[in-house]
Amino acid sequence: MSPEATSPQLAILQFLTSLQSPARILVAISGGSDSIGLLLLLDQAVKAVPHLKISLCAATVDHALRAGSADEAHEVAALCASLGIPHTIMIWQGDKPKTGIMAAAREARYGLLATAATDLKADLIVTGHTLDDQRETLQMRGMRTEQVSTGIADAVLFDRRFWILRPLLFSTRADIRAFLKERGVPWIDDPSNEDTKYERVRMRRQLSADAGMTKDISAAWEERLALSSRGAEWLDRHFRLHGGLLGQVMPDGLRLDRAVLDYALARLAAVFGGQPFAPGRGHMERILAFATGSKPGRITAGRVVFDLRRDGLYLARESRGISPLALRPGEAGVWDGRFYARNGSVASIEIQAAAAHAQDTSRFIEPITAQTRGAWIPVTSTGMREYMQRLPKSAWKRAIASAPVLSAEESLLSEESARMVELTPYFAPFDRFLTRFDFIFANRLSAVFATAPYARLPLRSIDGKTI
Known part of the structure; x- marks a missing residue:
């Protein structure tokens, strides 16, 4: 995953040799040239280096947004079958939003890919993002800020579970299509890629190649990695x-x-x-x-x-604007973007902010901390109340007012019932999508909150450097 434009074949070989092995890779394949090229390049390379002990599987997400998408997914399934690669089709079910459809589709797509990776026992996911996608992203972000952007990350941890890697991020679409044409392999052109109502399509038509782009992105990556490391040290001190x-x-x-x-x-x-x-x-x-x-x-x-x-x-x-979260037995969700909750009890529960209750809020912290352990010490424990009294009273009262309170049928849960509800800190900027550029800082933050560390990158090296 070098930040220099390179041939697709070389990029894939470098990627495979950098992987920790044995490994099982889930290839996200839509039927477009980029993802078809990714699958065939990987298949060719994996067969050429059997000693690396790497296997492939694949998944196609049918967003069910246009006629013909189901037929296209089955065409991809037939291609995978011809290569002997296990494949599954994941369909985005349910009603689709009328606004923000691209963002919603992205969220759904990665959720479905993670499910497929679990079902197919994959260790990581790869997508076919290219240098062309990178250029478009940098151009769009450049219109919104004068700061140098890191663009599309080459590695993102999704939902704390799976690393999504992009081995062709610095290879061009033209080179990938040339590879496919040499082998007589067709691809599907998604009509939405020509629809100018989407910003990315408009940007694609305006874009011209920038020879200095790869150097700029390399510098931005190094800067962000350095900031993450220095930020982690700042947290400690x-x-x-x-x-x-x-x-x-x-x-x-x-x-x-x-x-x-x-x-x-x-x-x-x-x-x-x-x-x-x-x-x-x-x-x-x-x-x-x-x-x-x-x-x-x-x-x-x-x-x-x-x-x-x-x-x-x-x-x-701030204690205002905190919406309640209702969970039935066995359900899980994220409350206020700050806590992950799973209801292990036999009753439906509701999570609200302590400010919504008239009682003494100091008593609510004990059931919370009983679940999170580590640095989360009950306020009622010996010496803890005295410790908290040394904090600014208004600041601490404000923090307590934003604490989660567990209730069932409008009554607070008993301590025994509260222990059946998993309640742990959730980091909204990191726990769903965490780029490798922020990994060091986010991992140190997990230590501060006494939560589980993030999964490490499934790589032995990046750009030839051992990690």
Whole structure:
């Protein structure tokens, strides 16, 4: 996965030799030239290097958005059968949204691919993204910000379960199609790829090759990796977590390198606010100006209250706008973008913010911490209440008000019932889609919250460097 344009054959060979083996790869194949090329290139290479002990399987996601998609999926199934590659068709069921269809389709697609990977006992997923996709993405993002973008990541961890790798990310579509034409292999052209109502299609028509793009993206990747590493060190030295709900940045941490503070604080804001993305540039400039100022006070941004005091900057979820989550027995879900919950009890439950209840909120933390263990210590335990009393009262009260409360039939769950509900911290910017560029920071954050570490990349090396 070198950030230099390279032939598809060489890219695949480099990818396979970098993999930890034995390995079983799920190929996401739509029937388009990129994914068909990916499958055939992998099949050819795997057969040429049997000592690597790598096997293939494949999955096609039928989004059921247009006539003919089912027939196309069966054509792909026939191709896989001719190659002896196990294949499954996953259909996006249910009603489709009237707006944001591309984002919804992407979410559904990766969820279905993860299910297929589980069913076919695959270790990782690969997709056919190309250098052309990378150029389009960089062009689109360049229209929204002047900052150098990392573009499409070559490796993304999905749902904490499967790494999605993109071995052809720096190979061109023209080279892939030339490979297919030499072998007389046809592909399917999706009509949506010519529909100008989509931004990517419009950008594709305007785009011209930029010879310096690969160098720019390489530099951006190195910069992001360095920021992730320095951000992780910043967490160790300058960040404290209180009761799993209140974050504190120590004063020294607010006076360090602006780029590191920007990176780390933006991601902490997303975590405490339960948001999948860091605050936008305008919000972050306001947050940074406030956090590095000398005047104590409070501001709210991205659903987070930032409380600046002499002993540092406190972060907590604002208690407004927190919607309840209902879970039937056996169901699981994410509450407020901050907690993953699975109902192991025999009754339906509801999760609400403590602020929605009139009773003394301090009692709610014990059942929460009983489930999460680690750094999450019950407030009622010996010495813990005295420890919390040393925190700013209003900041701690605000954090408690945003805590999850478990109830059934409008009554709080007993301690015994609460223990049957799995409730663990959820990091909205990382737990669904985590790029390898943010891996070091996210993994250190997991340690701070005493949650399980993220799955490591299934690679022995990247760009020839051992990892």
